[in-house]
Amino acid sequence: MFISEFPSFSWRQAATAVAAIVLTLLARFLFKLVKQRRRMRGLPGPPYHPVFGHLLIAAKMAAALPPDVHPHHYWYWLRKEYNLGDFYYFDVWPVGPPTLIICNAEVAEQITVKSSLDKHPMVKSFLKQHLGVNNIAAANGAVWKKARTIYNPGFAVSHLMTAIPTIVEDVLTFHDILSKFAESQEVIELEAVAMKLSFDVIGRLVLDMELGSQRGSNILVDAFRRQINYMSSANTWSSPLEGMNPLRRYAISQNSKIIDRFLGDELDRRFANPDEKVLGKSGQRSMLEVAMDTYNAEVRDASSDSSGAMDPEFRQSAIDQIRTFVFAGHDTVSTLISMIFYFLSKIPEARKKACEELDNIFGPDVQATAAKIQEDPYILNRLVFNHAVMKETLRLFPPANTVRVGSPDIFITDPVTNERYPTYDWCVWPDSYVLGRDERYFPKPEAFMPERFLPESPFSSIPAGAWRPFERGPRNCIGSEFGTLEIKVVLALTLRDFEFEPAYDKGDVTVDGEPCYQMLMLSAKPKKGCPGRIKKMTTR
């Protein structure tokens, strides 16, 4: 083409083209805005502005709460401030997704148990950079079902019990570490200390490996820690621009490659030696073995290529799931350990009862307790009061939650009026924090009372669906049994020897009466990492 053949544009034509584009975009935006605001008609929620929707209320809420709070605190604040009922709609489009918040046990069951809405696409768009595109926690449909079917056997109680003896060793290391902190009397972030333990423990279950992160460093654990820092608040609603930073994205993808390489090498090693009994000293089968079993049964002959390499699709999916188990399996448990110590520090009677139960079942000596658990892990089932302590802590401080996407065919039904309300095009959020503080289900909700979970509870029985920190229905937590067992081992081996003394400052901001409020770090983490000192118990 010759130069003379180029069409000649005048500035005026260029300006007209730009104006046309801007006007089209503006018209589209206005069309969507009107459509969005109309959808709210007749739906329950805080006072609604015809143009700004709930944006003005969101601004008021942001001014009332610290900027780093987990959305659990938003939903609870809104409900109290505007005296909202069993569910409400909150429309902050275009700043955030229009959300339907569910605060009623029966309604929460309608969209998780009776029908199970899919996970919201924003869960995948956020998690894929950290846990891979196939991760079970964000997947839907056939991809999710296949993953759940493959890994369910690895979470069967009989299988989990085989991991307990080595977990006892990790918890004894934790005991040593707490002893050192008790001597030094330094202020520690309990959540960070507990996280090293929960890493070691999940390493046993998932990889049957001794990660040793309580004592030193490890390539995998270090890479996971960096990844978790990238997942922090800066990554989410409070500062959306940070998520767009290309340098940060590059750093995340490089770090991800380190994790993938580590796990991929492990898979390849086990693939190359199908007959080798790749068992660690526990003699248990890790999640890697569970994955290899499926591969050998279903995929190996059909799809190994001529080079004899593992089917790449299966390999990547296995890596994604193992990453997800390591992440989901350590992050929530470390929060739970620190929050149990925190709440028990405030309620000595509950602590005393938990210690008495441990003495009755195991006798007073910690080494003897460890030996008893190793010999018969099922003895942990007898820890009824300690289990109730765990449940009460999760009621007040649920570390995780589910976020679903509405569907044109699925409506919620108001349990009082029987009227149906839409879920379609709403982000649907059944909130365990709000439910856990509802006095219809949990009388004296602010009080820490493990007794409410015992058969002889002074209160009427708790309806199904009111307590849902592990979520419910087919998308419930696959690791709930394992998390519970781990907590019981921790309590059995540490509670009687150590006490926690929180070290929040007098001037620290509180939310719902707590300086230890829920911070958004993907999951809900205690503010400041739950700072405090460890005290060695001399009397119980």
Ligand code: HEM
């Ligand atoms: C205190 C301990 C734990 C709590 C409170 C907890 C809570 C939850 C919650 C609320 C969900 C639903 C999330 C959603 O719908 O997006 C979930 C899912 C999940 N959890 Fe846990 N979890 C805990 C421990 C564990 C452990 C120990 C593991 C693994 C070893 C684990 C692995 C998973 C996985 C893989 C999912 C996704 C399941 C699916 O979508 O099918 N969790 N957890």
